[in-house]
Amino acid sequence: MSASEIFSKDNSGARAGWSRKDLTGLQHLSREELVLLLDTAAAFKTVGTRHIKKVPALRGKTLVNFFVEPSTRTRVSFELAAERLSADVINMSASGSSLTKGETLKDTALNLQALHADVIVLRHSSAGAAQFLAERLDACVVNAGDGAHEHPTQALLDAFTIRERKGSIEGLHVAIVGDILFSRVARSDIFALTRLGAKVTLVGPSTLVPRDLERLGVHISHDLDSLLPDLDVINLLRIQHERQRKEYFPSLGEYTSFFGLTKARAARLKADCLVMHPGPINRGVEIDSDVADSSRSVILEQVTNGLAVRMAVLYLCNAARSGESA
Amino acid sequence: MSASEIFSKDNSGARAGWSRKDLTGLQHLSREELVLLLDTAAAFKTVGTRHIKKVPALRGKTLVNFFVEPSTRTRVSFELAAERLSADVINMSASGSSLTKGETLKDTALNLQALHADVIVLRHSSAGAAQFLAERLDACVVNAGDGAHEHPTQALLDAFTIRERKGSIEGLHVAIVGDILFSRVARSDIFALTRLGAKVTLVGPSTLVPRDLERLGVHISHDLDSLLPDLDVINLLRIQHERQRKEYFPSLGEYTSFFGLTKARAARLKADCLVMHPGPINRGVEIDSDVADSSRSVILEQVTNGLAVRMAVLYLCNAARSGESA
């Protein structure tokens, strides 16, 4: 798809190859759909560098950022993506919503639809919440993270960043390191990267990286050091020490000593190995501060690319919805 | 008024028949003013169904959503209404405002006016707060609920929904069921519906529906069952069990057994009786879940109509203000 197509105001029909009004996860997306998303994001990325950053694709449309779990980072990224598409944005948090008065999620969502919300971006603590809404609403529903299930736009921005830097994802060896068991980011990453042809190895203590995750078509390792020289990409997940229960690992210090990307470990990576992290980073825990700021680190590029990816998702889902209802 | 008049950018003069810069309540509105509001809302309702939902009526104007009491639902509805009129919207909550530093409501409001706010939408726990501001500010003041006093846009959307469904309100029998004593919705509903010619019956336990409310020109009943076959509209108020004190009724279960709209009771309503609720609904308390989702229920239509009604209120008050200052 060319930029001029995207920047045109005509989004009345679904784009060739994309017919989903919702993006609730990556597990069931085809390779072709993933490539279309990344190609569309690449076209949108150029918008961010222009003097005027807005395109009229979603003018007059209303996007509701409905964050039942708080997340400023993801909320702001979706809000910016929507504004650059010229949509109107409404922010709703759980604490202010009727959910706290005992309303069901479905009723809250039906109310948003009755207000002619065109897109609902949902962050929720329950796996499946986005899918539940997507099946019941005419509005587009975009999953911004549901429990330990999926966080599709995060994985798309990871894939986008790798593809942009490496040219292709096919055949690359990607390690995802850390708390895999509870990570929706890891799950979505696994679906996207394996579908696009990467070899994925999950790394961490056996309590957080159980052997049965192999069923997802990945390799499992509890020994980061032996893997380092072979990796093309190392993606470090955040250790959420504010909620990590101590039965999973003895201490932050012990975690770092085995799985932190220290300077010594970084020295054993290939010269062109990408260092990734979904943020916010814990400097000195899962990643050494110098490594986070090194030239191999693409952590801030991931943030920039997240904007382009979210513009693409909003654009394609809205186009598919408008086409259906036309 | 035709849609083309409304969608035009020229709102420099007050619309024929409307000269109020504020809407603080419905008690003192004439029948003609109520009809004008509903007719204007009907014209705006078509905007919500268009591909591009915006009209330029309030372009360059600033609306401040000042919610001293929290209410996501009403705040979002006003925010969307304002955005569709192309106004800029600023949200302010009590917790972040200078009110918590001991500033008076009047000083806070004068500050908003000094910032050239054109419209202030106020939700406040004190009856009379909106009127207090309306008398002191050049800005339009719209009451989004003040204590147990009035909630005029809620009542307007109720009247709009009834009129749209029934053709006319004149002569209809409307029951309002529940906690009338503390309900600003009930008060505003009573003023609007009686002025428009409905017969209104208030229903509930005597602690919540005292006999002296008859002075408002309504009927009082403590026996819902005997009324059911006669009703054209049944409007169920939310039991606010999170703040209801137990001296008013013994238990939720007992309330439901006498005043909840169960399936058995719904079966005794006329086939075309409208079931209404201002939301958020307590499924299984004041309304059975199946009844809420039945074809008689217009609960979600009320939400949609709220948007049109609020656009009409913002439009007319702003036009009257602009005319006055011209």
Added chain:
Amino acid sequence: MSASEIFSKDNSGARAGWSRKDLTGLQHLSREELVLLLDTAAAFKTVGTRHIKKVPALRGKTLVNFFVEPSTRTRVSFELAAERLSADVINMSASGSSLTKGETLKDTALNLQALHADVIVLRHSSAGAAQFLAERLDACVVNAGDGAHEHPTQALLDAFTIRERKGSIEGLHVAIVGDILFSRVARSDIFALTRLGAKVTLVGPSTLVPRDLERLGVHISHDLDSLLPDLDVINLLRIQHERQRKEYFPSLGEYTSFFGLTKARAARLKADCLVMHPGPINRGVEIDSDVADSSRSVILEQVTNGLAVRMAVLYLCNAARSGESA
């Protein structure tokens, strides 16, 4: 600079005489820079009185209001200023940000930059926070108050208000009364007003107005009464009794008896002495209620002027940044 220049969409080059992409304080600004800011604000002030209050100067630009300390008043003023320049605005508070997850201020800011934020307005409890970001980011950084260090836009609006009312600041005698020691407003006021030629006297109890502040080029007094007949401007700072520790003064009543602007004291001011206050005011503490509402009081004008001043700051810093990066 003429209004037509400012209202034009071309802001690609830095304006003559202004080359700063940031405004972190007034201490190091030249007299010429201060005058340029005030002149630009004067041009923007006319925008607030027009029917359509928007100009396209920052169309397509993104401003992030990042308030690590809460302040609705200042946040709303910046939000309105940005909207009138047609910028997109994102609000972020500390509680929702990744700072609460242990992310450093620098990392949070780098993330905002990676999202192509063009302007970051920062309120922070630490002195130097805005400067820290300004040195590390390509984005414009505007200090909206950092600890007890500076609050430059507040001082600019004070200077603007005095100049507008008095014609010139040169040679005026301005008293700043109250808690000087902990006041970023007082510090910024001192830098601006002395640079513009005013005689500044700091007034308050010796615990809050220590003698060594004379190094800033001001006079010190602990006796308000003897000063009153000589003043052209009296600027009363807010006594922050919610955080004032009792070692600094015995009681609010005692503070008022010595330093409050009572009616009796106001009667001894020159007829054309301006009464100023940054707000929110404590009626009956640092200022008598009648005096606050009297014709000498320009407190609400200060609020209005704050909008014009902030538009000027955003406009000039953005123009300088665009010029640099062109």
